[in-house]
Amino acid sequence: MKRLLLLCALLLPALPLHAESQPSPQLLETLEKNAGSVRTLSSDFVQEKHLSMFKNPMTSKGRLYFARPDQLRWELTAPVASGFVLKGDRGRRWHERTGRTESFQINQEPIMKLVSEQLFAWARSDFAWIKKEYRVTVLQESPALLRLEPRSAATAGFLHHLLVGFSADGRYVKSVELHEKDGDFTRIRFQNTVVNKALPADIF
Amino acid sequence: MNEPSVNLFGRLYRYFAGRRRVLYGATLLLVALSLFASSRLKLQEDIVAMLPDDGSSAATDFRLLQLAPFTRKLVVSLKTQSPGDSAGLVAAADSLAQGLREAKVGTVSTGPAALGAEFFGFLGSALPSLCGEADLKRLEAATAPEKVRERLREGYEQLLAPEGWALKGKLQSDPLSFSDLVLERLRFLNLVPNMRLVQNHFVSADGSSALITVGTTVPMTDSAASHQLMDRVDAAVKKTVPAGFSATVLSGHRYTLANADAVKRDLYLVLTLSVVAIFAIYLIFLRSMSALFVFLVPSSVLAIASGAMALWAPRVFAVTLGFGGVLLGMVDEYATMIYFACRKGGKDPALITAEVARPVLSGALATLLSFGVMLLSVLPGQRQLAVYSMTGIAAALLFSLVVLPHLVRPAPGGSLPFGGMKTLRPPRRLVLVVWCAILAVCAFGATRVRFNGSLQAVNLVPPELKRAEAELNRTWGDLQGKALIFAEGKDLESALELNRRVFERLAPTLPPGELVSLAPLLPSEARQRENRDRWIAFWQNGRAARLEHDLAREGASFGFTGAAFAPFLATLKAPAAPLNLDGLRAAGLGELVDALVLPAPGSFRVLTLVPDRPELVQRLSRELAPLPGVRMVSESRFGAVMGGSIIGDFTRYLAITGVLVFLLVAAVFRAPSRIALVLVPVVTGVVCMLGIMGLLGLAFNIFNIAATILIIGLCVDYGIFMVSRLEDGGDETSRLAVLVSGLTTLAGLGALALARHPSMQSIGVSVLLGVGTGIPAALFVIPALHRKDAP
Numbered sequence: 001m002k003r004l005l006l007l008c009a010l011l012l013p014a015l016p017l018h019a020e021s022q023p024s025p026q027l028l029e030t031l032e033k034n035a036g037s038v039r040t041l042s043s044d045f046v047q048e049k050h051l052s053m054f055k056n057p058m059t060s061k062g063r064l065y066f067a068r069p070d071q072l073r074w075e076l077t078a079p080v081a082s083g084f085v086l087k088g089d090r091g092r093r094w095h096e097r098t099g100r101t102e103s104f105q106i107n108q109e110p111i112m113k114l115v116s117e118q119l120f121a122w123a124r125s126d127f128a129w130i131k132k133e134y135r136v137t138v139l140q141e142s143p144a145l146l147r148l149e150p151r152s153a154a155t156a157g158f159l160h161h162l163l164v165g166f167s168a169d170g171r172y173v174k175s176v177e178l179h180e181k182d183g184d185f186t187r188i189r190f191q192n193t194v195v196n197k198a199l200p201a202d203i204f
Numbered sequence: 205m206n207e208p209s210v211n212l213f214g215r216l217y218r219y220f221a222g223r224r225r226v227l228y229g230a231t232l233l234l235v236a237l238s239l240f241a242s243s244r245l246k247l248q249e250d251i252v253a254m255l256p257d258d259g260s261s262a263a264t265d266f267r268l269l270q271l272a273p274f275t276r277k278l279v280v281s282l283k284t285q286s287p288g289d290s291a292g293l294v295a296a297a298d299s300l301a302q303g304l305r306e307a308k309v310g311t312v313s314t315g316p317a318a319l320g321a322e323f324f325g326f327l328g329s330a331l332p333s334l335c336g337e338a339d340l341k342r343l344e345a346a347t348a349p350e351k352v353r354e355r356l357r358e359g360y361e362q363l364l365a366p367e368g369w370a371l372k373g374k375l376q377s378d379p380l381s382f383s384d385l386v387l388e389r390l391r392f393l394n395l396v397p398n399m400r401l402v403q404n405h406f407v408s409a410d411g412s413s414a415l416i417t418v419g420t421t422v423p424m425t426d427s428a429a430s431h432q433l434m435d436r437v438d439a440a441v442k443k444t445v446p447a448g449f450s451a452t453v454l455s456g457h458r459y460t461l462a463n464a465d466a467v468k469r470d471l472y473l474v475l476t477l478s479v480v481a482i483f484a485i486y487l488i489f490l491r492s493m494s495a496l497f498v499f500l501v502p503s504s505v506l507a508i509a510s511g512a513m514a515l516w517a518p519r520v521f522a523v524t525l526g527f528g529g530v531l532l533g534m535v536d537e538y539a540t541m542i543y544f545a546c547r548k549g550g551k552d553p554a555l556i557t558a559e560v561a562r563p564v565l566s567g568a569l570a571t572l573l574s575f576g577v578m579l580l581s582v583l584p585g586q587r588q589l590a591v592y593s594m595t596g597i598a599a600a601l602l603f604s605l606v607v608l609p610h611l612v613r614p615a616p617g618g619s620l621p622f623g624g625m626k627t628l629r630p631p632r633r634l635v636l637v638v639w640c641a642i643l644a645v646c647a648f649g650a651t652r653v654r655f656n657g658s659l660q661a662v663n664l665v666p667p668e669l670k671r672a673e674a675e676l677n678r679t680w681g682d683l684q685g686k687a688l689i690f691a692e693g694k695d696l697e698s699a700l701e702l703n704r705r706v707f708e709r710l711a712p713t714l715p716p717g718e719l720v721s722l723a724p725l726l727p728s729e730a731r732q733r734e735n736r737d738r739w740i741a742f743w744q745n746g747r748a749a750r751l752e753h754d755l756a757r758e759g760a761s762f763g764f765t766g767a768a769f770a771p772f773l774a775t776l777k778a779p780a781a782p783l784n785l786d787g788l789r790a791a792g793l794g795e796l797v798d799a800l801v802l803p804a805p806g807s808f809r810v811l812t813l814v815p816d817r818p819e820l821v822q823r824l825s826r827e828l829a830p831l832p833g834v835r836m837v838s839e840s841r842f843g844a845v846m847g848g849s850i851i852g853d854f855t856r857y858l859a860i861t862g863v864l865v866f867l868l869v870a871a872v873f874r875a876p877s878r879i880a881l882v883l884v885p886v887v888t889g890v891v892c893m894l895g896i897m898g899l900l901g902l903a904f905n906i907f908n909i910a911a912t913i914l915i916i917g918l919c920v921d922y923g924i925f926m927v928s929r930l931e932d933g934g935d936e937t938s939r940l941a942v943l944v945s946g947l948t949t950l951a952g953l954g955a956l957a958l959a960r961h962p963s964m965q966s967i968g969v970s971v972l973l974g975v976g977t978g979i980p981a982a983l984f985v986i987p988a989l990h991r992k993d994a995p
Contacts, residue, residue: 058360060364076365089288089290097361107290108401158369
């Protein structure tokens with residue numbers, strides 16, 4: 001037992017080196033290359049919001065569609081049907097309960113601009129942009145699990161870090177966790193992901 | 205003859221005849237000292253010359269107009285050839301802004317301060333100080349249980365969307381969107397009509413252009429500093445604006461430079477051409493080395509007048525010096541009279557001087573009266589012009605009557621150039637018929653002359669600036685066409701209170717997009733206190749407790765915790781801090797605050813903007829009249845008032861000059877027929893000027909009125925010279941003097957007609973017409989009429 005404790009004591013300082021390391025260029029290159037082969041993508045998702053202002057996590061379900069280079073549809077199906085489509089520099093949002101549909105320009109809505117930048121960066125695995133915006137550490141090589149901390153003070157003001165998990169083949173994101181500074185976090189799990197299948201023309 | 209004055213100049217001639225070196229030395233010394241003094245002159249090229257300085261409303265209005273938000277700034281509109289690429293436009297705007305900052309041109313802004321947490325914090329904290337009776341009624345409706353449920357459902361659903369993270373804080377601190385009441389007030393703060401924000405940058409509604417503003421401390425009236433500033437701006441634009449983009453820069457400095465450059469160019473042109481032309485005329489008509497002295501009289505007079513100006517006012521308006529050419533051309537008539545009389549000789553030079561002195565003094569007195577009236581002007585430029593001209597005329601008199609007779613020797617055999625024009629006597633009947641016909645046609649044309657009292661008619665706006673103005677207005681809406689309403693108080697509190705009262709009068713009658721006011725966001729402290737007391741009273745009697753209960757109950761159905769809205773509920777109970785300028789600045793509204801709150805020595809002014817439409821300005825002026833401390837100014841009204849006041853001023857001079865000149869002529873010539881003869885060139889000149897302008901479709905502007913005074917002063921001299929010497933046998937010297945001095949005047953004024961600046965051009969054209977017709981009237985019509993009169 002003592003020898004086991006000694007071994008643990010010796011190994012413990014080394015553990016973070018394995019658990020959290022600077023991303024190897026090959027890993028990011030591989031992820032980018034694998035994601036580069038993705039022309040279209042559709043996926044179900046489940047979102048859990050762990051917010052202190054709620055007694056229980058808020059769970060919602062929906063579906064994501066992406067088509068290179070700049071079309072994306074984020075659609076909630078439960079508990080309320082709503083969502084938005086991004087296409088180039090324009091967007092359209094809808095809400096089934098209120099019956100409201102409205103178009104918008106992404107650049108005119110600072111929050112949507114931030115959201116669209118994030119969504120497109122992950123959908124395209126645009127690591128050039130990601131590395132510019134975040135300090136990236138690798139928590140796990142395969143399947144890849146990255147931890148990202150915002151570089152800009154403005155983003156760091158509300159976002160503490162992101163945890164992004166990739167599929168086994170590294171072609172798409174499997175899960176995302178957004179950890180806010182106040183301890184609240186949001187987890188999104190992507191399921192039934194289909195890559196490079198033709199998408200209905202009117203979906204965007 | 206007036207013996208004392210004749211004897212004076214005759215005696216002076218005799219006195220200096222033995223002391224010529226002293227006379228010449230003193231003259232040279234005077235000219236040298238004047239040249240030295242005039243080297244200290246500083247030119248002032250702005251419109252201040254034409255603004256009343258009598259403390260009247262026009263001068264105050266002009267100063268207040270300079271306080272309009274965009275008047276104090278350089279505006280740079282950056283246009284892209286690819287309107288869809290807003291990211292590229294924003295990046296180019298940032299690059300240009302950086303270039304301008306590096307060029308140290310002033311405070312550069314591409315958009316409002318980032319509206320962050322401080323702004324949203326401000327929205328919440330401002331409510332108690334801003335909510336009036338009507339607002340509380342809306343809050344009452346918004347706190348009904350069903351509304352609470354509806355709003356919480358919306359909030360819950362918003363949190364589910366990806367952008368929900370940004371709304372979490374807002375939902376906690378303002379679940380019922382009370383702050384919308386404050387946000388709505390921001391619509392009264394839109395200074396740029398066609399503007400939207402893209403990435404916190406001012407971008408035009410059509411997405412084609414980005415707006416950059418530069419706050420500078422360089423006064424628009426300082427042309428030298430304006431020149432340096434605009435050079436730096438242009439260099440930064442050239443260096444940093446990439447291909448596919450173009451930049452339009454507009455500011456008051458550009459107008460100052462355009463006018464200053466035109467005036468400088470005109471001065472150079474006018475003075476060069478007039479000196480060359482006058483020298484050529486002297487060579488042709490005077491044909492003697494002593495003619496050089498005649499040429500030197502106006503040149504010396506120019507130096508003395510400029511030297512006197514330097515002593516009287518170190519900063520001289522360029523427009524005043526522009527008249528140098530006119531003066532130079534005008535004052536040689538006394539010298540030419542003396543010259544030709546001396547060249548003819550045949551008498552004691554002292555006697556010749558004495559004989560010529562009378563018409564010269566009469567003519568000079570008439571001209572001095574014409575300019576002397578301008579001393580009454582409220583326009584500093586006019587007063588300077590009066591001093592400048594009168595000094596020049598007095599100096600010309602002294603040189604001509606005291607110095608020149610010693611320098612001009614009689615011509616061999618007393619022969620005059622062109623035989624004294626004795627042969628140039630057209631048939632009397634023909635002269636009178638032609639004269640009457642011309643007068644009739646011109647009298648008819650005079651009825652068609654169009655009057656333009658606008659200051660814009662005499663202000664130089666080059667085509668490139670007109671295009672830039674049109675481009676900016678097309679892209680951004682009318683940035684500068686705003687009427688300004690100043691609410692002035694001895695302190696900020698009273699100014700804000702007055703501003704609030706202005707807003708309450710205007711808001712019901714104007715669409716929100718047309719009214720820019722800080723009043724909805726910053727009422728006076730007294731009004732804020734009143735609102736806070738009302739706010740506290742509103743939440744008493746269990747209303748706050750009921751809302752807390754409703755929030756807890758309705759929130760629970762969506763899964764909110766009991767403490768979810770604690771930050772909001774705390775604001776209902778905590779005492780609210782008053783709003784002030786620093787608070788607005790901290791919230792990111794600093795630029796707006798600084799544009800609309802204007803500290804002045806011993807007072808504060810708060811500015812409200814409305815469209816500058818004449819009928820609206822008239823109506824609002826009437827409605828705001830009962831509010832003491834409120835002053836409304838607008839470009840359009842200022843132009844009209846200024847035009848009217850200058851027209852009134854000049855028309856008064858015209859009338860006074862006309863009466864004084866008539867009285868002078870009547871006093872000197874007594875007989876009605878001789879008085880009428882003297883006035884022939886004046887009447888002909890004025891009628892022909894008006895008539896030809898009317899026939900050519902030229903508008904008669906305020907500078908044409910000034911020129912008319914000049915025409916009267918010049919033409920009456922010609923009449924006096926001609927009539928005075930018709931009977932004493934000196935008419936040939938008078939003819940030559942009138943012709944030569946008339947031609948030199950036309951040469952000087954002809955150059956003015958070539959000026960680019962509308963004011964100088966107007967004077968040139970109209971005097972050219974008036975004097976150009978007055979001279980032949982003096983040379984041919986007076987002798988023709990006189991022959992009939994002669995026994």
